[in-house]
Amino acid sequence: MEKSTYSTLVIDSSELAQYAGSPYRVPTVFAKTGEEGKAALLDSNRKFAAIFINPVLTKPGFLQTIALAHKHRPGVPLFVLYDQKDPLSVQEMTRLAIAKAIKKPLTDEIIQKNISEEVFNYHPNQEGIEATQTEDAEFVPIATADLLGGVPSFFDIYVRLPSGRHVKILDARDTLSPQRTLTYLEKGVPHFYLKKEAQKRCLTYCTILSHSLISNPDISYEIKYSESLNQGEALIDTIRKQGLQEESFDSIFEFLSNIHILTRKLNVSQEQAVQVFLANAHAYDHAVSTTIVAALLTSPLKIESTRAFETVGIASFLHDIALYQLLPHLQTHDESKMTEEEKNQYRNHPIASAEMVSQFQNVDTTTRQAIAQHHERRNNKGFPGKIPPSEINRVAEIVGLSDEFVRILENSKRVPGMNSLQEMERNIFDGFSFPVIEAFRSIFMKP
Ligand SMILES: [Fe+2]
Ligand SMILES: [Fe+2]
Known part of the structure; x- marks a missing residue:
């Protein structure tokens, strides 16, 4: 039988194995990463009858992929795939021009129900189907x-x-x-x-949405999570400009894209504190950035087991979770603007965060301790000052140093000429142990 020219494109980076068991009668191209999805969308030799996207996607992420599809495959129907909950409200789907959300697994039957078989039977062999297109302004x-x-x-x-x-x-x-x-x-x-x-309107909406995603109640936690990991790329660019070697990034994206799976294991998306945190764009950005830096530090510190990786990931992602329950000016870390009572509240946020996290499922002692101790410093200048310097846990130091670095990077955007690395040397290293400082130097201060 002659091979059909039209196929479907499935872009799904998670649990792709479930497709493997059932061979598709409908010809299908599977993309297992954002990158493969992008390559398929740009491949002018392929014709797609429909595009199915699991929005939990990185590099490029969901919104970028949707924009690519609208740009390079205008008019080809788009569908989103999901595991448990509808990832987008009907309104957002309309704005993004997505035909339907489909619960996984995606089967032949579902494809055939949504897309007429005529398209798969069609063979554009003859009569000048690729006839020259006239350029048109409109x-x-x-x-x-x-x-x-x-x-x-x-x-x-x-x-x-x-x-x-x-x-x-x-x-x-x-x-x-x-x-x-x-x-x-x-x-x-x-x-x-x-x-x-009309095409441009869709593309513009992708951009608008990517800027307001975190505070948008119509977007699922999973999409927010994976999209913010993509936004972590901006931080990586900043770090890259500091001279970080390219190879350090190899494993980072994989690590980051797995964190949503970790947080799902904690079953936290329904917790009120997590909702507050997710709705706060700055909080979220800070958490993701801290996680990226912490992840970079794991390699020189020889943190290699999956379990230890997960501990660093979860501790750095959730380290400030209780901070965002406090009044906005207590979230700025500027103690000069706080009353004594407020300062006490602020200085208690590591303990409060640890207590909150200990109520989630599957959180181990090291993670809890690391969160409780993330502002403790070996020079006794930290807080809440509950433990002697020698007892500060290693993960707490990683989270603490990453947190400080991210805060300095954030400030350096506002202060022209500020050198983040000099600032680290001058004001921050003093509070940390030698191996952790060395790890930081080996990553960020290579000659
Ligand atoms: Fe903190
Ligand atoms: Fe923090």
């Missing part, structure tokens, strides 16, 4: 056969008359039946058209 061409799947279109669809005028043949939200599409193909209409403006 319209973007799409292959007519892309619509054979019979999925409702998010866009108004036009045809171009020989005079060069465009005539609308379908209103957004309506479906062009595969039969009608076939008729157009038989008549030798190789392209339909969308308004460029």
